[in-house]
Amino acid sequence: MTDAYANWRKRLAGEVVPIHDGQPECGRYKMRRAKNGPYLPVAIFMKDGEMKAAVGKEFVDPNDVWLHAVKNPVSEADYKYALQRGHFPDEPPPRTVGDNNPPSSIEELIPLETQEALDWLKSIGEIKSQQDADIAGNRVTELRRLKKEAETAHATEKKPILEAGRKIDGKWKPLISSVDDTVRALLNAVNRWGAAERARLAREAEEARKKAEAEAEAKRREAASKGQPEPEDVPLPLEPAPPPKIQVGGARGAKIGFRTVTVVTVTDHKAALAFFAESEDVKALVQKLAERAVKAGVEVPGVEVRKEQKAA
Numbered sequence: 001m002t003d004a005y006a007n008w009r010k011r012l013a014g015e016v017v018p019i020h021d022g023q024p025e026c027g028r029y030k031m032r033r034a035k036n037g038p039y040l041p042v043a044i045f046m047k048d049g050e051m052k053a054a055v056g057k058e059f060v061d062p063n064d065v066w067l068h069a070v071k072n073p074v075s076e077a078d079y080k081y082a083l084q085r086g087h088f089p090d091e092p093p094p095r096t097v098g099d100n101n102p103p104s105s106i107e108e109l110i111p112l113e114t115q116e117a118l119d120w121l122k123s124i125g126e127i128k129s130q131q132d133a134d135i136a137g138n139r140v141t142e143l144r145r146l147k148k149e150a151e152t153a154h155a156t157e158k159k160p161i162l163e164a165g166r167k168i169d170g171k172w173k174p175l176i177s178s179v180d181d182t183v184r185a186l187l188n189a190v191n192r193w194g195a196a197e198r199a200r201l202a203r204e205a206e207e208a209r210k211k212a213e214a215e216a217e218a219k220r221r222e223a224a225s226k227g228q229p230e231p232e233d234v235p236l237p238l239e240p241a242p243p244p245k246i247q248v249g250g251a252r253g254a255k256i257g258f259r260t261v262t263v264v265t266v267t268d269h270k271a272a273l274a275f276f277a278e279s280e281d282v283k284a285l286v287q288k289l290a291e292r293a294v295k296a297g298v299e300v301p302g303v304e305v306r307k308e309q310k311a312a
Contacts, residue, residue: 004046011073019070024051024062028079029069030088031055036145038094041082042069056083090134092116106150113143137311194246194258201244 007017008027029042033055044053044062053062074088082088117139127133219231247255266272276282290303 008073011070012075019067021067022063024053024066025070026051027070028074028076030072030074030079030082031065031069039072039082039088039091041074041079041088043079044069089131091138092120092135106146106153110146110150113139113146117143140311190248190256191258194248197246198244201246205244 004026007025008029010017011027024044026044026046029044030039031042032039040055042053042055042065044051044066046052051062053060053065055065074082078088078090085093087093120135120139124132127136223229223231245257247257249256273282290300293300294303294305
C-alpha cells in the first residue's frame, strides 16, 4: 500500500523532494494568507477516497494552498498545537491588545514587539530549549523586518526635507566657505606680518636696552677716571622688553588682536605612543586597527585570533 505521507515525512526530515504544481501531497504544513501575516496550520489529507485540505478549520481546495504550504512542513504535534492555540510553538501568541482596533502602523508595532520580546526574555531567564531558541530567532527575524520597514518609512519621510536642505546648502555653503577661505588667507598674511613685526620691535627694544646700558657704563667710567663717585642718574641694567602688543584693523569694528596658542608637534611617535599606551582611547584604536588588519589577512603581533559561533 502506498504511503501518502511519505514525501511529507522526507521533507520534514530535511530531504529535498521534487514539487509539482497541481499535484498536492498529504501532510501537515504551515502557510501565510498575507505577506508577514501569522502562520496558519495546513492539513492535506485523504477522506472517502478524495484529497482534501484545511487551513486552520476552514476547508479549501488542496490546489489553492499546495505551493504556498509545501515548503513549510511541520510535525503532527506542532500542527495540533497551532490548531488548538492559534499559533505555532515557536511563535508568540497572537496579539489581543486593542481587540477591534489592533495596531497596524510601524510606529505602534515596534514598541509593542520590542516590549513583548524583552518581557518574554525576562520571563524565561535564559534559553533552555530548541523551542525557546526558535522563538528568539523568529522574534529577531520579525524585529529586523520591522526595522527595515521603519528605515524605509524614515527615508521616505525625510527625503523632501533632505532635498530642501541640499538646496539651501547649495545656496549658502559656497558663500560661507568663500568667507572662511578669504578670512583664512587674510589672517595667514597678518600672522606672517605680525611675526616679522614682533621680531622688528623686539630687535629695536633690545637695541635700545643695549644703548642705554652702554651709555650708563660710559658715565660710570668717566666718573671713575676723574675720581668722582658714580653718578646717581645712571640707570640700573634694563630687563629685556616684554613681547610687544600688536593689534590690527578697528575701522569697521573691534580690532583684531594676537593671542598665544599652544602648537603641539609629535617629534618621537614611538615615545609618545609608549606614554599613551594605557589610554582607553589608544586601546580602542588599536583594537579597531587589529580587527581591520586581521580581516585583511595580516598577522598582528600581540593579537589573539579565535573563531566563535554567534547568532546572526
